[in-house]
Amino acid sequence: FSWETVQREKPDLLHLLDFPYNGETTRPQLLEGKITDNKYHFIRNHGGVPDIDADKFELEIGGLVNKPVTISLKDLQDPEKFPQSEVTVTLQCSGTRRIEQIHSYPGDGDELINAPWGEGAIGTATYRGVALKKVLKLACGGIKPEAEHLEFIGADTYFKKGDVFNYAVSVPYRKVRQSEEVLLAWEMNGEPLPKIHGYPLRLVVAGYIGARSCKWVYRINALAEPSMGPVQRQEYLYYSFQVGKQNAKYSNGFSIQAMPVSSAILSPIDKQVIVHDGKITLKGWAYSGGGNWVERVEVSPDGGHEWYQVDPEDMTEKHYYAWRLWKIDLPVDAEGWIELCVRTWDSSNNTQPTYVRSAWNWDLHVTSSCHRMSVYSIN
Numbered sequence: 177f178s179w180e181t182v183q184r185e186k187p188d189l190l191h192l193l194d195f196p197y198n199g200e201t202t203r204p205q206l207l208e209g210k211i212t213d214n215k216y217h218f219i220r221n222h223g224g225v226p227d228i229d230a231d232k233f234e235l236e237i238g239g240l241v242n243k244p245v246t247i248s249l250k251d252l253q254d255p256e257k258f259p260q261s262e263v264t265v266t267l268q269c270s271g272t273r274r275i276e277q278i279h280s281y282p283g284d285g286d287e288l289i290n291a292p293w294g295e296g297a298i299g300t301a302t303y304r305g306v307a308l309k310k311v312l313k314l315a316c317g318g319i320k321p322e323a324e325h326l327e328f329i330g331a332d333t334y335f336k337k338g339d340v341f342n343y344a345v346s347v348p349y350r351k352v353r354q355s356e357e358v359l360l361a362w363e364m365n366g367e368p369l370p371k372i373h374g375y376p377l378r379l380v381v382a383g384y385i386g387a388r389s390c391k392w393v394y395r396i397n398a399l400a401e402p403s404m405g406p407v408q409r410q411e412y413l414y415y416s417f418q419v420g421k422q423n424a425k426y427s428n429g430f431s432i433q434a435m436p437v438s439s440a441i442l443s444p445i446d447k448q449v450i451v452h453d454g455k456i457t458l459k460g461w462a463y464s465g466g467g468n469w470v471e472r473v474e475v476s477p478d479g480g481h482e483w484y485q486v487d488p489e490d491m492t493e494k495h496y497y498a499w500r501l502w503k504i505d506l507p508v509d510a511e512g513w514i515e516l517c518v519r520t521w522d523s524s525n526n527t528q529p530t531y532v533r534s535a536w537n538w539d540l541h542v543t544s545s546c547h548r549m550s551v552y553s554i555n
């Protein structure tokens with residue numbers, strides 16, 4: 177697997193890093209429809225892309241399960257053995273829109289981990305596979321009462337501080353138990369899972385940050401505590417405002433799991449000059465994680481004093497675990513530089529922090545503040 181492969185299979189991504197490969201979806205491709213074409217779906221890797229022979233592939237499940245098992249991919253895909261399901265899920269990297277935090281104030285400078293993502297580290301796909309909770313029940317006879325977390329290990333390796341690790345993360349068992357939407361998936365938008373997205377098997381954890389959706393997953397462990405892997409313990413931590421270079425300690429941050437409500441304006445773009453007749457057309461995405469859905473999107477032509485609601489007719493359908501794309505013709509009188517912004521309300525009545533600085537954090541994760549931009553209005 178190489179840089180040439182990415183360029184062939186995903187020629188249009190905005191390439192952020194060539195190794196480990198990280199690339200984001202362009203604005204027009206995000207706006208193309210509720211489902212992001214596999215060709216355009218963003219990619220976020222910590223290490224290389226493993227070469228796996230699907231015919232020989234086996235999934236191991238162990239740790240605090242009633243019966244440890246090894247299941248071949250063929251058996252996992254046999255509908256007589258495991259009931260299959262399909263879910264449409266928005267996967268969002270918690271680094272989405274990080275560039276705004278970097279502009280506001282630079283944080284942890286490890287660029288291998290903290291790539292300068294814009295609005296495109298997000299995408300929506302329909303995945304087919306089997307709900308993890310069914311596999312645990314049917315194959316392992318359930319998990320032991322002391323097991324509270326499920327750990328997922330990917331076949332890819334990555335380097336950190338001189339050591340080599342397999343990618344490993346965990347989610348609370350509660351999330352798996354309560355949701356059909358924690359899926360072991362082998363199909364993405366009707367195609368076999370592309371190699372870069374985890375072929376032959378990945379986890380899809382709907383509503384959680386992308387990092388928990390382990391690609392190339394080959395082992396699952398039921399554990400009493402969260403995974404000890406560095407991705408779980410040292411990354412994807414949310415620090416408080418006063419934590420910085422001098423006092424950052426992993427124990428100061430909490431582990432980011434469910435994604436909050438957020439949104440972005442994809443058209444126009446920052447610093448664009450717009451000639452119009454009293455209305456500027458705005459388009460973008462809005463998403464909420466954790467099982468909430470997007471109820472309302474509002475935009476403002478003046479930095480957030482007045483708000484106009486997007487007509488629900490101009491939004492893609494309401495959906496658990498998936499974004500809504502939206503569009504509005506916003507009345508604008510002013511001439512000169514104006515500040516456009518967007519905010520979203522979700523089904524739990526949550527909305528977004530006002531400014532990037534209101535929720536700045538050292539690891540530069542979860543930039544969910546109102547997305548703002550300056551455009552030049554000629555009316």
Ligand code: MTE
Nearest residue numbers: 218219220221222269330343386387390391
């Ligand atoms: N799984 C493995 N094995 N290795 C990885 O580097 N990156 C995670 C997650 N799963 C990663 C992984 C992160 S941070 C994100 S945002 C999503 O995969 C991205 O999924 P995608 O590349 O299919 O869009």
Ligand code: MO
Nearest residue numbers: 269270386387
């Ligand atoms: Mo991510």
